[in-house]
Amino acid sequence: MSKPTISIVVAVTGNNHAIGNGGKLLVHISDDLKRFKAITRGHPIIWGRKTYESIGRPLPERTNIVITRNPEFKAEGCIVVPSLEDAIKKAGELDSEIFIGGGGEIYKEALPYVHKLYLTIVESDAEGDVFFPDWRKNFTKETFREERLDEKTGLKYTWVDLERV
Numbered sequence: 001m002s003k004p005t006i007s008i009v010v011a012v013t014g015n016n017h018a019i020g021n022g023g024k025l026l027v028h029i030s031d032d033l034k035r036f037k038a039i040t041r042g043h044p045i046i047w048g049r050k051t052y053e054s055i056g057r058p059l060p061e062r063t064n065i066v067i068t069r070n071p072e073f074k075a076e077g078c079i080v081v082p083s084l085e086d087a088i089k090k091a092g093e094l095d096s097e098i099f100i101g102g103g104g105e106i107y108k109e110a111l112p113y114v115h116k117l118y119l120t121i122v123e124s125d126a127e128g129d130v131f132f133p134d135w136r137k138n139f140t141k142e143t144f145r146e147e148r149l150d151e152k153t154g155l156k157y158t159w160v161d162l163e164r165v
């Protein structure tokens with residue numbers, strides 16, 4: 001198979017691009033989780049070990065690939081690999097479109113290889129301890145934007161799809 005298209009899906013806060021705190025997500029927006037599922041369904045998705053453990057199970061209807069340096073690590077129903085390069089290679093053997101699901105370490109390492117970003121930018125000042133790297137210099141081609149309001153939390157957020165130029 002030729003080289004796959006690699007995409008990141010991530011929700012960041014608008015002020016400082018925080019993505020998590022204490023091993024957990026910062027915000028829970030039901031429609032955003034639905035969008036995440038719809039975008040990634042059917043494609044391989046790559047997780048850092050910490051994010052995988054915070055979810056605790058493979059997501060259904062897609063191949064879940066977990067990266068860890070621990071050769072003993074087991075994750076039922078997942079492919080476990082020792083490096084990002086191995087993860088991308090494995091995923092690319094399965095599909096022409098593959099996704100990076102986080103977290104912070106994996107996003108940072110993967111960003112140079114990524115073609116497309118599916119961002120959710122949340123108007124929240126929730127404090128984070130993990131952040132998304134700065135994408136703004138290399139991803140300037142906007143292909144989609146939608147401003148939204150989450151009725152349950154009252155949070156405003158924007159879906160922005162960007163391509164590398």
Ligand SMILES: NC(=O)c1ccc[n+]([C@@H]2O[C@H](COP(=O)([O-])OP(=O)(O)OC[C@H]3O[C@@H](n4cnc5c(N)ncnc54)[C@H](OP(=O)(O)O)[C@@H]3O)[C@@H](O)[C@H]2O)c1
Nearest residue numbers: 011020023024025048049050051068069102103104105106
């Ligand atoms: N907002 C969002 O959209 C979003 C999405 C996903 C995650 N998150 C949040 O992000 C946070 C977790 O991010 P994180 O940065 O702490 O952890 P992470 O990126 O999920 O996982 C880090 C782990 O991945 C493994 N790893 C990283 N680079 C590697 C490499 N080059 N080779 C082999 N293994 C490698 C290591 O596992 P070992 O220690 O086992 O070796 C490392 O400890 C959580 O708060 C989570 O909720 C947010």
